[in-house]
Amino acid sequence: MRVSKKPVLYSILIGLLLMTISYFFQPLMPFQSIAHRGASALAPENTLAAFEKAIELGFDYIELDVRLSKDKQLVVIHDANVMRTTDGEGLIEDLTVKEIKKLDAGSWFSPAYAGERIPLLNEVLKEVSGKTGIIIEMKSPENQPGMTEILANMLHSFKPDNEIKVQSFHINEIKKFHQLAPEIPAGLLLSKHLDLFHLASYREFASFLSVHHLLLSKSFINQAELFGFEIYSWTISKQYQFADMQRLGVHGIISDDEKRIPDSIIYVLITPFLKGQDFFKTLLA
Template sequence: MRVRTVSIFLMALLFIPLSVVPVLASSEETVSTKQQQQMVNIAHRGASGHAPENTMAAFQRAFEMKADYIEIDVQMTKDGKLAIIHDTTVDRTTNGTGSVGDLTLEELQQLDAGSWFSEEFAGEKIPTFEEVLDAYRGKIGILIELKSPELYPGIEEKVAETLMERNMHKPNNNKIIIQSFNHESMQRSKELLPSIPHGVLAGLSWADVTDEQLAQFATYADYYNPNMNIVTHDLVDRVHAKGMEMYPYTVRTQEQADNLFELGVDGIITDFPEYVDKHPGGK
């Protein structure tokens, strides 16, 4: 009887690999799907491939396309107001000329910020920071870039005050993030808004960033967001090892989105949100 029992046990062991293999495959598939679903979709200056950048039309298009975040560029006017525009001059994206910092908010808002893109958007205005916050808070994440803050002393404080007035300075599912190429500005901003995640932007010159530099960034930043052309598996791994996430910029083709997806980044900053959504498991 004992011999029969042992034989049955040994026969059962032979079948274990067959039953385990599908379970393991299913587990791997689950992990893969989870990773795909976690890919964060950030609409660069709004859905700027479909509407004029940094306008309410572009932000609304991004919202309708179900992006996770809109990315906006904040600068300061001559009269100390916060305006949403990328370039430090109005020449490229409006029918006006001159530096943002030399114009009052009233002067900025008299400009046409849509016709350059398409006549369909003629009359689009340069929005204010407050206008964007009030329109989209609680509806979509907002990735706030402080654009050339060295030109606007005190902009970090003004941004902080505006967020605090709306009780948006507390973490709310990471729906507010602040970033800049000016890393000293991010250190100041983090001191003012310790509960809000911050990110450092990195251009091509940061292709050889060291572990020591990443460790320094990690003392105040939650994100290391580089130009997509310097992203490698190794860089992604090293950024993750320092406890930070990575949202590279700026995707303008499906191939670029696919490449970043394969490299294992956490999110993608893109002019075309649909390129990120086309991945299996996307929205």
């Protein structure tokens, strides 16, 4: 005896229709655009070229990473090792600034960027001053003695014309930074679920939370806002993810390029279907 699949298909279609209608009536909230390592889909990450491209595109902030060189200078680079993004090798902590400045940080991305150099943080601060905000991530500060103090001292002496924020995954270093520079907004990066009971204690030293987008929910954002946190989501690359984050009401979206949500009714209507592509592939297999 064959069982008709029509009721199941009708149920799926009705569910998709209701999901589309529900999705359509959720407003797209405004957000601050944050360029992940600069406009890193369009220029080599964490270089002046990427930061200039982000400014050209109108991002509200650039996000960058810092590590300490052998001679205790703040270098703008994501990885501990220079191999992925330069023509050199070795750990940043084992190289002096003079050695780092000889490396080509652009050719790996495109021949058009051959000769691009790894910048120092003070060079970036001077270059983008007054043009855009900056979010500085301290990379592994717990393993680089003195980084937090050096960064706080630099920002105190620089007195920038634009807004600067500092973030890290390491709670104790963010606490220390807040004690050293309470006037500069500090934030925590989160890659796992946060116990809501900790929000009150985190608010003593952090004013924003940068959260992996898969961990975010409307209820979490509402709870965080009650404590006065701003919520940033990372790292967004697909158009429907922008829409999801806007509908959740995040305050900032960290992304690699200039992608934005088109204000067309057609896009809003098809977004649930884009999100369900994997489901349909499984269904039709």
